[in-house]
Amino acid sequence: MVNTIVQRIVNTAVAAVALTLAAAGAASAATTLTFQSGDVGKSSTILFDGISDGYYHHTIPVPGLSAELDLTLNSIAGKYWTFGYTLTNTSSAPVTTSKVTEFGFDIPDYWGVVSTGVFNKPGTGFVPILGNRDLCFRTTIYGACNGSLTLGVAKGASASGLFTLRLAATQFDVALSNLFVRYQGINAPKLCLCNQSGVGVGVVSAVPEPSTWAMIITGFGAMGAAMRRRRYSLASAAA
Secondary structure, three states: OOOHHHHHHHHHHHHHHHHHHHHHHHHOOOOOOEEEOOOOOOOOEEOOEEOOOHHHHHHHOOOOOOOOEEEEEEEEEOEEEEHHHHEEEEEOOOEEEEEEEEEEEEEEOOOEEEEEEOOOEEEEEEEEOOOOEEEEEOOOOOOOOOOOOOEEEEEOOEEEOOOOOOEOOOOOOEEEEEEEEEEEEEEEEEHHHHHHHHEEEEEEEOOOOOOHHHHHHHHHHHHHHHHHHHHHHHHHHHH
16 A cells, blocks of 8 residues: 555656656747736746857857856836846856857847846847847947957856837737847867857746646655655564
């Protein structure tokens, strides 16, 4: 009887973990981040890899070149949607130095934008390797969405600010697609990279719902309790 209970608990816990991993895989494949009008206060994290013309002609990611963008919908006032951002340069070995000099995305039907913080120069246009983008947040106004080698977020550092989108009309949701970052000053001697530039394409990071984590924790807790009871029963029978 105890074995049957333990097996059921194990099955439940394993199923919960499997569902969580499946959800994570599905979310990680997403390239569009959608905020709805009821999502004020909602935060999402976008993870970026890094590719460069100096590394296999941008056909595979550069090991250790990465970044993370956290976006929060702060407020909505009619056509104006305000977001908070924190961009972190998460690059690691074998990359020794790098800078993230801009981030951006495609967005339909917007009429204007203002931004604060390090990335306080919004623009639009050509991004090396990626092509044209609807919107980029830069550290300089030079060169469309090309970025600036002298300004940006260094390896291990982060920068925060706000940007406000003025939409063409009042609407119930905003979709941000083709999210990207621009890297410059990439150095990785072990990879034969010296003062290279590149870009990163973002995927939305999956975060399990609190209820899912609760189910997993409860399942494993109950499994442990049942196993302890079984050990106690066996010890009592042996005595």
